[in-house]
Amino acid sequence: MIQEKERFKQLFLTALNHTTGKQVEQATDQEAYVALSTVIAKYIQEKHQNSEKQVSSKQVYYFSMEFLIGGLLQTHLSYLALEETAENVLEELGFSLDNIKVCENDPGLGNGGLGRLAACFLDSFASLNLSGHGVGLRYRYGLFNQWIEDGRQFELPDQWLSEGYMWEYRKPSEALDVLFGGQVQSFVQNGKLHFQQVNAEIVRAVPYDIPIIGYQTNTVNTLRLWAAEPTSDQVLIKAKNESDGSDMLTYQRKLEELSDFLYPDDSTDDGKIVRLKQEYFLVSAGIQSILSNFEEKQLAWSDLPSLLCFHINDTHPAFLIPELMRILIDEKGLSWEEAWEITTQSVSYTNHTTLHEALETWPENWVKVFLPRIYMILVEINERFCQQMWQKYPGDFDRIAQLALIADGKIKMAHVAIVGSHAVNGVAKLHTEILKKKEMRLFYQAYPDRFMNKTNGISHRRWLMLANPSLTKLIKAAIGDEWLQSPKQLIKLLPLQTDPIFLEKLQQVKHDNKQLLANHVQKELGMILNTDAIFDVQVKRIHGYKRQLLNILHIIYLYREIKNNRMKSFSPRVFIFAGKAAPGYYFAKQIIHLIDTVANVVNQDYDVKDKLQIVFLENFSNQLAEKIIPAVDVSEQLSTATKEASGTGNMKMMMNGALTLGTMDGANIEIFDKVGAENIYPFGLSAKQVLHYQQSNEYVARDIYHTDDRIRYAVDQLVTVEDFVKDEQTFQDIYHALLTYNDEYFVLKDFDDYVKQQEKISSDYQERNVWNQKSLMNIAYSGQFSSDDTIASYASDIWELR
Secondary structure, rough: OOHHHHHHHHHHHHHHHHHHHHHHOOHHHHHHHHHHHHHHHHHHHHHHHHHHOOOOOOOEEEEOOOOOOOOOHHHHHHHHHOOOHHHHOOOOOOOHHHHHHHHOOOOOOOOHHHHHHHHHHHHHHHHHHOOOEEEEEOOEEOOOOEEOOEEEEEEEEOOOOOOOOOOOEEEHHOOOOEEEEOOEEEEEEOOOOEEEEEEEEEEEEEEEEEEEEOOOOOOEEEEEEEEEEEOOOOHHHHHHHHHOOOOOOHHHHHHHHHOOOOOOOOOOOHHEEEEHHHHHHHHHHHHHHHHHHHHHHOOOOHHHHHOOOEEEEEOOOHHHHHHHHHHHHHHOOOHHHHHHHHHHHHHHHHHHOHHHHHOEEEEEEHHHHOHHHHHHHHHHHHHHHHHHHHHOOOOOOOHHHOOOOOEOEEEHHHHHHHHHHOOOEEHHHHHHHHHHOOOOOOOHHHHHHHHOOOOOEEOOHHHHOOOHHHHHHHHHHHHHHHHOOOOHHHHHHHHHHHHHHHHHHHHHHHHHHHHOOOOOOOOOOOOOOOOOOOOEEEEOOOOOOOOOOHHHHHHHHHHHHHHHHOOOOOOEEEEEEEEEOOOHHOOOOOOOHHHHHHHHHOOOOHOOOOOEEEEEEEEOOHHHHHHHHOOOOEEEEOOOOOOOOOHOOOOHHHHHHOEEEEOOOOOOHHHHHHHHHHHOOEOOOOOHHHHHHHHHHHOOOHHHHHHHHHHHHHHOOOOOOOOOOOOOOOOOHHHHHHHOOOOOOHHHHHHHHHEEEEEEEEHHHHHHHHHHHHHHHHHHHHHHHHHHHHHHHHHHOOOOOO
């Protein structure tokens, strides 16, 4: 231990001198962060040298538009068992590890659950000694930084790369070209038809590799991110000459914008085209690189499916399928049949949504113009697939029209992903059943063996061990640390539900975490939270189907009841919101404005200050989530049934002892099945009921509005100059969404059931011993939702990875 400490100290001092040229006494925390990261990177490199001997021979490449990996400093220290050593060395040298940790920025590589799921999967790959690598884009600015002023969301560039990124390695020698536009020429050579794309715009794809290490394993996998750069000075000069002297920098920026932002603004055609090109850029660069490495091994192309797996995380990377076909046919000389067999056997696809807005389609003419060879291949795939379906369902024109990959001038990317994959999975049991019986029913009938369920999971090491050290310490003292590598061992906590001493300690841990969050809120907002109140939390992307609106309408109703002294057994509440609205999503931005408006009234009212508080924490991120989630008492999971494929925030909060207040949607159902009805608060329409109302048109929101005084009061506050609104026009669009346009997400229909469960929560919380038992039950069963189990299931059933 002493020898290791001295080695670490010397490495740190050397790194500090090399990176800053300063002595210890002169260095800042930021400079110490750079030096510390440099030392840790050296340890990872040493581990990497042994990595290939430890992992599976078959490789999985996980393609995703998002990887919300968060800060890696704490992860690396913990996974390498260096935290104590680093803390002692830094303290000797006059630094605080806690102060250094806050110097690390969250990488702007993701937005929400999709990206965090991908990050958790990478963690589990490495921790299970499996070869699983991420393939994504290196966004210069990520999504955006959210700034709230007077209730309105403003978007600012996320300058996460302003001071460099310590964990990446630029690999310019492995850069390659991606082609857009131009024309496709065909010619016959040696009796074989060949295709060549000419006069194309060439974008250079440069890889940046981030090592991903496992917990107490020697495995080091890679997250490879691609950045768009100009190809050469000659290309820029050519562009300048062809555009009558236009600025070369303008052209350079045009090329680089493909990796500028996560999800470019799709409110304009220009933004949509950038996104189309972005998606192809990702898969083309990724597939070219992977196949180049495979070819170096001098193996037969027919061996590829037994050695490589390409996984499509949602529909965004679905161009992978025609791009793989293009390379195998045009560049490697395989026949269509050979290439198609290899493609379908090596590609698998996860569908993450039933929302039509997210089941991507692209205008056929756009793909034809910007990806001309890919378009030709998609047309051929569609023709051959439709012929197969005609043989299977002769004369059934309607069925084949609905199954077609190209129809009505659009290319349906989810259809491409299903047809070109050997496995298709949903991410929760209900979601998978909806895919099979409703959204993808015809495909399920055609390919029943391809569809399966893989319920999402989260990294218990990230969201419990690292995010909640005090709870981790308590659990270790009670049942040991075997659960860190085998998360289902958390079930050993169950006998402690009758141990009053343990339950009291559990309650104290929760209170301490609430105080830590309250400290953060006071620092950021100047607001003092009541830490004895229930921390009732809804943190997620702002969207109509996630129903932050239901939450805030209930708060409006609560405010009236408290003001009128009508709450009989009410437990004080702190309602906490966080989440970003898409820049072009006006309705979601209005919801943020409404939350802020109500908060300003409630938080300044002396009559309710000890009973009701509302906080909106701007710029939700991994770092902020790690502060919020350990402090949650009630986890709000309010999606309209059938709309949330799975959810992972529900799992993270459950793992930290929160009780779920949620609809029977996504993974909420599976949480319910695990913990039992006594340890969760379900409410609202079932999936079957929602589907019935959508098909029958029997639901009339105005009928509920007219018959429920609580609803009528809360909804009227949207357009009445009274307690909250100064201008009756401000929230009229929300008002009309509920009444004029008949409440698409059944907010009013579920309101009564939601209120009843909120009242039950208030009552139950007053029986703290019983509440603590419920909390313990959730923690004990949360190991069932670890991404380790999810990845193990993927590895066994889809990728055949050992």
